Amino acid sequence: MEKSESPRTVEAVETALGIIEYLQREEQAGVTELANELGRSKGTIHSHLATLVQSDYLTKKGSKYRLSLRYLELGETVKDRLGYYGVIADELDDLAKESGELAQFATEEHGMAVYLYKARGEKAVESASTIGKREYPHCISLGKAILAHLPRKRVGAIIDRNGLKAYTPQTITTREALFDELETIRERGYAIDNEEKIKGLKCIAAPVTSPNGDVLGAVSVSGPSSRMQGKRFEEELPQMVTRSANVIEINIQFS
Amino acid sequence: MEKSESPRTVEAVETALGIIEYLQREEQAGVTELANELGRSKGTIHSHLATLVQSDYLTKKGSKYRLSLRYLELGETVKDRLGYYGVIADELDDLAKESGELAQFATEEHGMAVYLYKARGEKAVESASTIGKREYPHCISLGKAILAHLPRKRVGAIIDRNGLKAYTPQTITTREALFDELETIRERGYAIDNEEKIKGLKCIAAPVTSPNGDVLGAVSVSGPSSRMQGKRFEEELPQMVTRSANVIEINIQFS
DNA sequence: GCAGTTTGTTCGGGAGAACCAAACAATTAT
DNA sequence: ATAATTGTTTGGTTCTCCCGAACAAACTGC
Numbered sequence: 001m002e003k004s005e006s007p008r009t010v011e012a013v014e015t016a017l018g019i020i021e022y023l024q025r026e027e028q029a030g031v032t033e034l035a036n037e038l039g040r041s042k043g044t045i046h047s048h049l050a051t052l053v054q055s056d057y058l059t060k061k062g063s064k065y066r067l068s069l070r071y072l073e074l075g076e077t078v079k080d081r082l083g084y085y086g087v088i089a090d091e092l093d094d095l096a097k098e099s100g101e102l103a104q105f106a107t108e109e110h111g112m113a114v115y116l117y118k119a120r121g122e123k124a125v126e127s128a129s130t131i132g133k134r135e136y137p138h139c140i141s142l143g144k145a146i147l148a149h150l151p152r153k154r155v156g157a158i159i160d161r162n163g164l165k166a167y168t169p170q171t172i173t174t175r176e177a178l179f180d181e182l183e184t185i186r187e188r189g190y191a192i193d194n195e196e197k198i199k200g201l202k203c204i205a206a207p208v209t210s211p212n213g214d215v216l217g218a219v220s221v222s223g224p225s226s227r228m229q230g231k232r233f234e235e236e237l238p239q240m241v242t243r244s245a246n247v248i249e250i251n252i253q254f255s
Numbered sequence: 256m257e258k259s260e261s262p263r264t265v266e267a268v269e270t271a272l273g274i275i276e277y278l279q280r281e282e283q284a285g286v287t288e289l290a291n292e293l294g295r296s297k298g299t300i301h302s303h304l305a306t307l308v309q310s311d312y313l314t315k316k317g318s319k320y321r322l323s324l325r326y327l328e329l330g331e332t333v334k335d336r337l338g339y340y341g342v343i344a345d346e347l348d349d350l351a352k353e354s355g356e357l358a359q360f361a362t363e364e365h366g367m368a369v370y371l372y373k374a375r376g377e378k379a380v381e382s383a384s385t386i387g388k389r390e391y392p393h394c395i396s397l398g399k400a401i402l403a404h405l406p407r408k409r410v411g412a413i414i415d416r417n418g419l420k421a422y423t424p425q426t427i428t429t430r431e432a433l434f435d436e437l438e439t440i441r442e443r444g445y446a447i448d449n450e451e452k453i454k455g456l457k458c459i460a461a462p463v464t465s466p467n468g469d470v471l472g473a474v475s476v477s478g479p480s481s482r483m484q485g486k487r488f489e490e491e492l493p494q495m496v497t498r499s500a501n502v503i504e505i506n507i508q509f510s
Numbered sequence: 511g512c513a514g515t516t517t518g519t520t521c522g523g524g525a526g527a528a529c530c531a532a533a534c535a536a537t538t539a540t
Numbered sequence: 541a542t543a544a545t546t547g548t549t550t551g552g553t554t555c556t557c558c559c560g561a562a563c564a565a566a567c568t569g570c
Binding site for chain 2: 007013014016024047054055056057069070071072073075076077079110114130133
């Protein structure tokens with residue numbers, strides 16, 4: 001089961017990445033603040049900062065450090081390499097317009113659901129998620145739609161890694177319940193988030209798979225529970241979402 | 256003049272960043288390839304890769320490593336912090352439509368011009384530049400428009416850092432010629448790229464400044480020399496570009 | 511299917527660098 | 541002006557980063 005031991009890592013790199021992560025949360029910081037936060041001496045942090053500035057990963061204004069614009073380039077590179085970014089953008093814009101709600105696309109990486117795009121329809125609810133944001137997959141429709149099409153042992157590993165944190169009374173918090181739910185999703189063809197992450201918010205998500213069967217991501221619409229009920233929630237929206245997922249699948253093949 | 260000595264840097268971090276940079280160019284690579292490229296042993300690279308994967312900066316598929324989606328999030332964070340991204344996007348879309356050409360916005364960081372947005376008009380030429388791409392400022396209109404509004408000693412430092420590489424016979428390659436050109440730009444109110452970077456391509460760029468006088472970036476239109484001449488090149492387009500720059504300046508204040 | 515080659519992984523040991531602590535300089539606050 | 545805080549520099553020591561080599565795994569060619 002277990003690998004003999006965890007592989008060696010480079011501590012100096014971990015502190016440098018810690019600086020980047022802190023500056024992602026905090027916008028700007030000085031030497032002392034970072035030293036306290038990361039539990040290193042001021043001198044150490046100082047040379048790390050010098051390294052990151054020299055390599056263009058940070059900028060220094062006065063005595064405060066911030067993330068540089070280099071991450072823009074890296075972000076674009078990653079986006080371009082996905083290959084299907086334009087396809088999902090176009091289709092989600094349509095879906096948002098047609099449904100009037102918030103339409104989103106996410107994929108999976110390292111056991112987390114990663115939002116790649118969002119489009120806002122006429123009445124779309126606000127959402128904290130932005131492009132690149134990562135979320136636990138077990139409590140959102142996008143995540144569950146993806147998990148439903150991953151190998152069972154892969155899902156097990158993800159649960160072990162993440163746990164099953166509860167956000168609302170509806171959140172699925174046991175392994176068995178989640179596997180049952182995934183089974184239901186496979187049969188039904190789409191996933192539902194019934195206020196499992198945020199009270200008052202319901203979502204519907206359908207998976208996008210490649211020709212050879214593995215899942216590339218999922219499409220969803222989200223809206224307030226007041227609008228997400230009856231025939232609209234049980235027929236119309238599911239149909240829109242699954243249709244969008246299919247359109248994306250087809251267009252990816254020819255792009 | 257010179258600081259006593261260059262500050263200390265952390266070599267381990269430099270190799271880790273070297274890995275990231277290589278994977279930005281190459282899409283994917285294995286241990287041996289990276290070890291050769293960066294002049295380190297396979298064992299060393301291996302533990303660096305383990306560190307970067309563990310912290311979610313790389314993904315491992317089989318025995319190849321790639322950049323992870325984390326850079327999407329970092330890119331979005333940086334974009335949001337600019338504050339005026341939406342403003343330039345809206346205005347450049349208009350400018351591209353009105354002019355029919357390629358409209359771009361760039362700002363300055365570490366002595367380089369960094370493209371932040373581009374919008375393509377009806378007849379827009381193709382361009383290799385993408386969001387986040389960095390370019391030497393001395394040979395493009397956007398760069399010169401920005402340089403014209405930086406402190407003289409800052410410009411001097413940038414020249415020292417970058418040099419003045421020639422791309423075409425028109426490229427400005429001497430310090431004096433560049434300072435003269437910047438003076439002309441300040442008087443005229445906008446900058447011209449007369450095939451100084453790419454043969455057959457001409458551009459016009461106007462600076463965007465903040466109320467307190469420092470330059471935030473510049474707006475440009477680019478087109479083939481055949482279309483960039485006569486009254487259109489000397490009056491109409493300059494007017495459009497400077498007007499766009501002004502609109503952006505105003506909107507930034509109220510956003 | 512089997513030897514040969516290449517690539518990834520593990521590990522001991524030594525040299526060097528990352529880290530700390532403390533002193534100094536610069537900036538800000540009182 | 542003085543005190544307090546923060547940034548910068550520097551020696552010295554410990555620890556870790558790195559190398560090299562051995563091992564394992566994957567791929568190649570025959």
